Amino acid sequence: MLSVEDVTVRLADSFNVVSGVSMRIERGEVVGLVGESGCGKSMTSLAIMGLLPAPQARLQAGSIALDGKDITSLPPYRRVEAGCGGVAMIFQEPMTSLNPVLTIGDQLAEAIRVHDGVSGPALRHRAQELLEMVRMPDAALQLGAYPHELSGGMRQRVVIAIALACRPQVLIADEPTTALDVTVQSQILALIRELCDELSMAVLFITHDLGVVAQLADRVLVMYAGRIVESAPVGTIFREPAHPYTRGLLACLPNPLARGRRLQTIVGQAPRPHEIGDGCAFAARCAYAEDACRSPGADWRQVDGDHGVLCRHPQSGQLVQ
Amino acid sequence: MRETLHTLLAPFLARRIALLGLAITLLMIFAALFAPIIVPYDPLEIDSLARLSPPTGTHWFGTDHFGRDTFSRVVFGSRLALIIGIGVVSFALLTGVPAGILSAMFPRVGWFVMRAVDVLMAFPALLLALGLIVILGQGVLNAILAIGVVYLTTTARITYGVTLRLRAEVYVEASRSLGAGTVWLVLKHILPNLVSPLLVQASFVFAFAQLGAASLDFLGLGAPPDIPSWGNMLAESRIYITRAPWLLFFPGLMIVLTAFSLNLVGDALRDRLDPRFREALGTPRRN
Amino acid sequence: EGTLRYATIGEPPSLDVQVGTASLASTISQHMFETLYAFDAAYDPQPMLASGEQVEDDGRTLVISLREGVPFHNGQEMTSEDVVASLTRWGEHGSRGGLLMKNAVSLEATGKYEITLKLSEPNGAWKNLLAFPNGGPVIYPASVASAAGKEPIALEDYIGTGPYRFNEWKPNRHVELVRFDDYAAVDSPADGYAGARVAELDAIRFIPVPDVGTRVSGIQAGDYDYAEFIPGDLFETLDADSAVTVHRNGAPIYGLMFMNSKDGILKENRKLRQAIQAALNKEEALRISIGPEKLWDANGSFYPKTSVWYSDSGVASFSEGDAEKARALAEESGYDGTPIKLLVSTNYQFHYDQATVFTKQLAEAGINVQLIVVDWATLLKKRAQPDQWDIFFTHHGSVPDPVLITVLNETYPGWWETTEKEALKASFTGTADIDARRNAWSDLQALIYDQVPAVKTGDVYSYNIASPALKGIGDSTVIWPHFWGVTK
Amino acid sequence: MWLYILKRLGAAATTLAAASVIIFIFIHLIPGDPLYVLLGDGATPDQVDALRQKLGFDRSLAVQYFSWLSNVLQGDFGQSIFFQTPVLSVIGDGAETSILLASITMVWIILLGIPVGMIAAMRHGSWTDQGLSGLAMLLASVPTFWVGLYLILIFAAWLGWLPSSGYPSIFDDGGLANLQHLLLPSLALAAPNAALILRLTRASMLDVAREDYVRTARAKGIRPWRVVVRHIFRNALLAVVSAFGFTLAALISEAVVTETVFALPGIGRLVVQSILRRDYPVIQGVILITVVLYLGVNLCVDLSYRFLDPRVELE
């Protein structure tokens, strides 16, 4: 459905924040993209949407194709057009993703008009339908509400409804639940899952929360310092992660059920974009790193059928907590 | 030290036009400091035989109706411009900043102070300055006071706004949680963080003080006419606009250049130091 | 035909010219109000509202007959009753009324068209005083004059006999006069202010345009027809400009620096005053402040050569510009370098310019001057306080009789009052004989140069500019421009 | 809403009261005597005293203030000392000019400032943007009277295209054509203020363009220009509207000099002349009215916020 090849995003002060990211997402599949803050998740998604913040960031290389059709050089409003089977996106901050001076109905209608070309009562009807689709209570009433009159969870639903108005084939969700409470988060996650199945969309779900990934994704991409370092079905990632980083990450999750006072840690911090050298970006924090790791040239290797990793010495075996 | 210098210069290095502003500003300060060395004539020297001469090799900017050399007067005028600028800025800062901080730190007192500021703000600025000048009498110091009062209000407002915001900052709260008193908070947390918004404000005030002073001079109520100031030169020579247009051109140009360069400096500082305060500092012109 | 637009330097104060002396007020109101006599081009008073006179009793009794059939703007005919009421008010409250009327024994209407004024002493200047409209005895209806008393006359009572009548005063915008169709003109050709006044224009509008550049470009652009107070330096350019006609005023004005005789360092210090006088080079000051030589005259006499009052006594001291002599005199006077406070206003550019030049000249003679630059309103207030100043700068317009010169007035700031002066002044006013009066004036002028109650700074011939379309602007000897006989 | 307006009016009344005291005290601190100005050079002390008594200036300041205040509250601003006519009619005569001048200037400001600011913002970083921003900065640094003098020199004296100065009322002969008298002054007056609005429009457009909801709008597939008009501009306008109160205050101030240069019979020049003439009642009246105007405009700006921004709760 969506295929991304070798996408590289470069900042104006000439660092790559995303380097050579490739991925494929199929219809009806939820792919989780996890990684720490600043590793380039949002930049990847914005590159797909064609919404990279100019002039600070630009697409340096790579191509993006939708349904086999290259959309790399299309402006954003063409990428979402129904005709070519669009991409839609929901953003991290439900509080700021909606225009504060327009009603929910207006903002929905705008999107509907672009994609369905309807107007008048049909428009209103469709708007209400979309709100109902995201399980908004009193949908008809809420059309006239302003964003500030809604709670965070409701706003996130509106944002999702707007994305759905585009009748997208691919939905990109950039940390849509980070700002929400766990109880609300679980509602939104369930909603996305349901919609994905119902409309058989391809979903790229971006998060830094491994728990969320475990709950929702079919497949997981782990990102570190601008690169995809591991890709595997969700079960494999959590059971038998191959990349030392992934393993470290999983090991340092707090676990109240197996409560011990000390947690395992990964030493150090993720590098900032300008600190990334040519070699493996994780080498400085990696227990298995050797001199070779610090020079360029690590290749993507397939550990298993659909389990790949970007590491010279991937680990095997079950992770024990 | 080098680092501080670099941080200070950074906003200018990033933008060529800001560098121009800085250069003009420095040139003006240089002219003001070394005026007696630079100028070919005594700016007050009357020469009844060389009246209203157009720009020539001997009088680069021409002469006025007293036969005084316009170039020398323009150069000397930068002294007054500098004095007015520094004076107004200092006055505005020395009064506005304490008023603003006090109001923000002690809301009860602050209510009254800010109402007083509101009242002052409600007067059209130039009229306020005019009125004060007429009361105090003409003079450089009084002009500084009169214009200073105008900018005291904006400075107090900005200080008040920024201090309120700073007061709510987590690090201020953190300091309070350690037992810090008001004086400590103001000295260690509020003031240092006020420096850059105030620096920005200061450069705008400096720029607009020039326009304000020129307006007062133009209405004949600014610096005493025997002091060579750009505004006075304009006021004195405006009747010659048809006969000797250059007489108005050069002093006017100097006012524009000074205000322009300081605006550029302020703009660059603001963009660099305090993008957050853009709105608070958006409309400083009051004259 | 049409409306004449006159760009004035500012707003006139009250147009009640009996009380006020502002020249703009005179310019405007002379179109509305008339006096019994009016000056001709040679500054000889000629009958205007009067038709003739008889002088009896050695000049102590004046019987003046009035023209018949002269209507006021309100339609009433002017009679002796109106004249008596007007002259009475003028005598009591008019700014120059006292000069004539303080010696009045009686003033009566001795017929419908005749009045009789009896004086305790003869006054040689009587006709001049009755003819001079500035602060002078213009004739109002009796009801207006007696109702107003010492207060300025209200707008709705601006009723006179002149060729134009008051129409409206829009503050800040304009004062407008319109033609008075029933005007009764004198039956003689126009001559100076005298003779027939023919109103050709429908209206005259006096528009305040304080900025001089704007006044000039306004004439050039055709927005105004006539503009006053044009700086000397523009004279040559404007003279050459075909879009503008220039009208040089034949009656000069002159700057006056009054010395404080009541208080301060100059009080009774005649030597120091002479030192100051000796230091000044008035030519330089005039050249700088006025510019073209056509527009000034370094003339020491209080009257131009063409005047009957011209005299050269004392004028040798007029513009010596002798720093050495001044230094010596100052030393003799015991001057210790104390700054001398010179009060000057910037509202009149040439005051300030000349004061600046004089300051420089005095400094060269070792005399320190501290310029106190204020606006005109402040100056007027300050000069009444003797402790605030040593010298103040003002100017004086042309007056047809020396008795009107403020230097001679003891109550005028400066307060010059010496026995020599009193004696001379008495012999000057106490006779109607013109030669005796001229001699007395000549001595007074010499005394002024000796005692230095004030320093004359030289004659300035102001000029006004007009659009070339304006025809018939009278000869150039007038003090205030008038627009009867003018067409557009 | 009504409660809010009432509260604001209450606050404005306090401000006004304070302002009126300040005005009154300030004005009487001004040295100089209106009576000498009125009566002229040759006035005798006797005349002056008589007039002083008639006008009530011999009473104590407090008494004068309260009698003035009670008169003002009844709509009587007193008599102009200089013109001997009611202050309100003096001000009323100037009001036509000033209101028209301010309106035309506002039109210029809006017509030039906002669209050009939008263009600069949309071409952010380009030469167009830098040129326009630089020009705006330059214009904001120019004294209005200086521009005014050169405008007169060029367009009136040299080219003769427009009248140099003055302004005959539109109710006089000439009618609406008289408005061309206001063209040059309004341009001179508009220049720095339009520059300010331009910069503000540009800055707030750029700020808003960074907002998340603009990204959402783009992601929806809306055409770029529609994003600009509907999402960016509308929100950017909030900051610009708030500057209008400020701009008006600046206009009142700058009109003082502009009206003097262009010989416009407006309130600005009236007040300067009145200060020079010490015509206290007129100065008091004008300043009081401008203060009222300022407070009124600010109230309107705040109210208009409510209609532009649903988040705003009027406190």
Next chain:
Amino acid sequence: MTTGPVLTVEGLTTSFRVKRGGRMRRIAAVKDVSFTLNQGEILGIVGETGCGKTTVGRSIIRLVKPEKGEVRFGGVNVQALSDSKLRPIRLGIRMVFQDPFASLNPRRKVGDSIAEAGDIHGLFDGLDDRARQVAETLSAVGLDPSFAERFPHELSGGQRQRVGIARAILPSPKVIIADEPVSALDVSVQAQVLNLLADLQEKMRLSLLFISHDLAVVGQISDRVAVMYMGHILELAPTQEIFAKPKHPYTAALMAAVPRPDPAVRIKGSTEVSEPPSRLEEAAGCPYVQRCPIATALCSKTMPPLRVVADGELVACHNA
């Protein structure tokens, strides 16, 4: 390990005045909260956004003035003290803030921030002593002493939070209130900071009030956990107990909603909206009543008090 209480909170109620709908209204952010913090204990407080966790912490050290209630520290009622008497108390109870970016003054060197408490109270014996103590503290939180000369913007998030902790332990306090000290950090760094806090607590015998919205984190570090909802503590129990057998229906729902990092146990969440009611509406009963599956008529009438249901387990529910 734990001994008697160092900090006792009783009936703490704090409200804010806010402007809503054109009127001033009171929002009770914390209602009748009571608990004790024992010597050497870590007490966790969890709850969703806006439930009043931070306000509890701020009320204890009187950064906001509570409406009612007592806070006893070392035998004195903190709430009754005058401002000047309060100052020394503030040395004993210290706070670590959630946002490591906002809680350091960007214009002060790290060393100055760490030394601030000492500076305010004049505790240093000259500059050398100050430098030495700062260096020691930096080492204690695992940072190189050279960090004293750096500015906050030169530090990573984890490093800043260590500085934040360093500031809270010089001079050493009795109680630390850690308000979401790790929620702004990435998991890999979060673990480092959690370990550091635990180590320090043990080494310095501190008592720790640990506030977080993340159940897993709280569970990891705390001895006991208090669950807050809409200003109330609904349950307070030892960690094991609360995770194994939550007694309050809200605690149970919260536990169920936490996404486990284990794809094998997927939650079947509901897609229906159920969110906390508005804080502006004061209701007499239990705040959870609308969402509670076992609510009875009584629940909407009276707020159940926090009562002991088992040894050391307190629950505020009529039906638990």
